[in-house]
Amino acid sequence: MVGLGFGLESYPSGSKAAIAIYAAGLIAFFVVYIVVYRLFFHPLAKIPGPKLAALTFLYQTYYSFKDGSRFYKQVGLLHEKYGPIVRITPNEVSLSDPENYEAIYHVRSRYTKDPRFYDAFGMEYASFTSCPNELHRLRRGPLNKFFSRAAVLELQNIVQEKADKLCLLITKNSKAGKMLDIHHGCRALSVDVITQYMFNKCYDLLEAPDLGTYFFEMVRGIGPALWVFQQWPELSIMNGLPQWMLKRMSPPLAQILRLQEHAKQQILATKADLDAGRVSKDNCKTIFHELLTPNPEEGWIPPTPDQIKYETYGILAAAADTTGNGLTTGVYEVLKNPKIYAKLTAELEAAFPDPSAKMELTVLERLPYLTGVVNESLRLSFGVISRLPRIVPEGGAVFEGYTIPAGYTVSMSSWLLHRNEDYFPHAHEFIPERWALTSDKQKMWKAFVPFGKGSRMCVGMPLAFCEMYVTLASIFRRFKHLKGNELSEYDLLYDDFFASHRPMDAVKFQVIEQDLKE
Numbered sequence: 001m002v003g004l005g006f007g008l009e010s011y012p013s014g015s016k017a018a019i020a021i022y023a024a025g026l027i028a029f030f031v032v033y034i035v036v037y038r039l040f041f042h043p044l045a046k047i048p049g050p051k052l053a054a055l056t057f058l059y060q061t062y063y064s065f066k067d068g069s070r071f072y073k074q075v076g077l078l079h080e081k082y083g084p085i086v087r088i089t090p091n092e093v094s095l096s097d098p099e100n101y102e103a104i105y106h107v108r109s110r111y112t113k114d115p116r117f118y119d120a121f122g123m124e125y126a127s128f129t130s131c132p133n134e135l136h137r138l139r140r141g142p143l144n145k146f147f148s149r150a151a152v153l154e155l156q157n158i159v160q161e162k163a164d165k166l167c168l169l170i171t172k173n174s175k176a177g178k179m180l181d182i183h184h185g186c187r188a189l190s191v192d193v194i195t196q197y198m199f200n201k202c203y204d205l206l207e208a209p210d211l212g213t214y215f216f217e218m219v220r221g222i223g224p225a226l227w228v229f230q231q232w233p234e235l236s237i238m239n240g241l242p243q244w245m246l247k248r249m250s251p252p253l254a255q256i257l258r259l260q261e262h263a264k265q266q267i268l269a270t271k272a273d274l275d276a277g278r279v280s281k282d283n284c285k286t287i288f289h290e291l292l293t294p295n296p297e298e299g300w301i302p303p304t305p306d307q308i309k310y311e312t313y314g315i316l317a318a319a320a321d322t323t324g325n326g327l328t329t330g331v332y333e334v335l336k337n338p339k340i341y342a343k344l345t346a347e348l349e350a351a352f353p354d355p356s357a358k359m360e361l362t363v364l365e366r367l368p369y370l371t372g373v374v375n376e377s378l379r380l381s382f383g384v385i386s387r388l389p390r391i392v393p394e395g396g397a398v399f400e401g402y403t404i405p406a407g408y409t410v411s412m413s414s415w416l417l418h419r420n421e422d423y424f425p426h427a428h429e430f431i432p433e434r435w436a437l438t439s440d441k442q443k444m445w446k447a448f449v450p451f452g453k454g455s456r457m458c459v460g461m462p463l464a465f466c467e468m469y470v471t472l473a474s475i476f477r478r479f480k481h482l483k484g485n486e487l488s489e490y491d492l493l494y495d496d497f498f499a500s501h502r503p504m505d506a507v508k509f510q511v512i513e514q515d516l517k518e
């Protein structure tokens with residue numbers, strides 16, 4: 001008989017059987033031990049939740065693959081059943097009451113990102129996935145400057161230029177009697193903005209015949225790997241495989257590696273220019289110049305070109321679907337409700353009598369109805385729909401009357417908070433007016449967390465707000481008779497690949513301006 005490779009073939013058959021029985025007994029004991037420990041003696045044993053989730057991480061993985069990727073929905077259902085605190089994996093507790101948010105996500109918080117969750121992104125270097133807070137603080141410094149509100153105000157013409165391009169596409173298609181896929185149009189806009197802003201080299205997806213659909217399929221295509229690497233972190237050694245092998249294994253990954261290589265060439269060219277004194281970060285503003293320039297006062301030592309490649313690709317991915325999704329949701333919801341459409345266009349007409357005027361951000365931010373539309377779009381698009389897991393620091397924590405010892409994970413999500421009826425009455429409805437009621441505003445801010453909060457909150461928030469204001473204002477100042485296609489409940493579902501994505505086979509949202517048909 002061919003041996004199994006365990007060395008058992010050298011034993012007499014009687015002892016082989018004994019060893020096999022002994023091994024099976026050991027495994028059975030180990031399984032029983034884990035079950036009993038996790039259910040009855042584990043430090044989180046008293047926290048309510050389904051037994052299966054307390055027993056195995058596979059509970060999360062199962063729902064992350066079932067019908068798309070909707071563990072977030074399951075967590076929502078568990079909160080409805082068990083209350084504001086639920087054990088959702090053996091070591092993680094989900095919280096739903098907005099009052100708890102700032103206890104975890106605040107400036108100088110001692111809670112750190114959970115490595116099991118964030119290492120699964122497979123980024124060798126990125127402020128987003130740097131779990132220790134001190135390391136994150138160092139890496140985030142130059143990004144704060146590059147994406148500050150002041151920097152965005154200076155470069156807002158980039159956003160206006162791309163918004164004009166999108167409006168032109170709507171016009172061109174409408175004149176030809178064709179609908180424009182605004183779902184991909186808004187995503188293309190957000191990629192064109194971030195690549196122009198960061199690299200001073202635009203990907204020009206708005207000029208591609210398919211609006212860069214391949215790019216979004218590529219980002220979406222590697223989404224499921226996130227849940228695989230969380231379930232089996234050992235598999236992340238695959239990231240170390242030779243690139244030619246990775247490219248063969250996964251076409252979306254191959255695309256990403258090619259984009260990263262492209263970025264690396266630009267980084268090397270920038271480094272050569274800086275080293276030779278041909279440019280400085282003051283006269284040439286790309287993210288590469290910012291990251292490659294040392295800043296001894298702030299302890300900034302430039303990372304290697306490969307590290308910069310990871311950092312910038314991570315930012316590109318973070319900026320693409322999130323903002324694109326917020327914009328699409330805004331257009332969809334406004335078109336769905338003629339009263340909202342009329343109010344919004346009236347406000348914009350009064351503020352900008354010339355429809356082709358530049359939409360100045362500081363003017364737009366003072367328009368109350370538009371502000372309500374932007375906030376509602378962010379609230380209901382769930383840009384990052386995933387929970388944000390954090391490790392409880394030394395000393396432990398108490399939530400909802402339960403003690404969570406240091407080292408265990410707590411998490412909250414925009415999906416849970418933005419749908420809380422106590423904070424947003426009729427939460428599933430798009431109601432821009434709710435943001436005008438000053439009495440409710442303070443309460444709503446507590447539960448309004450599209451960008452997270454604290455030191456780890458979204459570094460791109462000023463740019464994202466700029467894109468939301470300028471693009472929505474440009475569209476609705478110019479087009480008064482836009483019509484969209486009908487979408488079903490299924491088309492409006494979200495899959496969770498950290499950022500929210502519509503199901504692959506969902507009907508895409510499209511628009512046409514009815515006044516322009518020839």
Ligand code: HEM
Nearest residue numbers: 127128318319322323326383384450451452458459460464
């Ligand atoms: C509507 C659009 C956006 C939404 C809803 C959004 C949401 C978020 C959220 C919730 C986080 C925190 C993630 C965590 O705690 O793990 C985050 C982080 C981040 N976002 Fe955004 N984001 C948006 C747009 C952007 C844009 C335009 C950029 C481009 C600069 C960007 C870059 C980043 C980066 C680099 C991080 C990691 C920050 C860090 O850990 O220091 N995001 N975003």
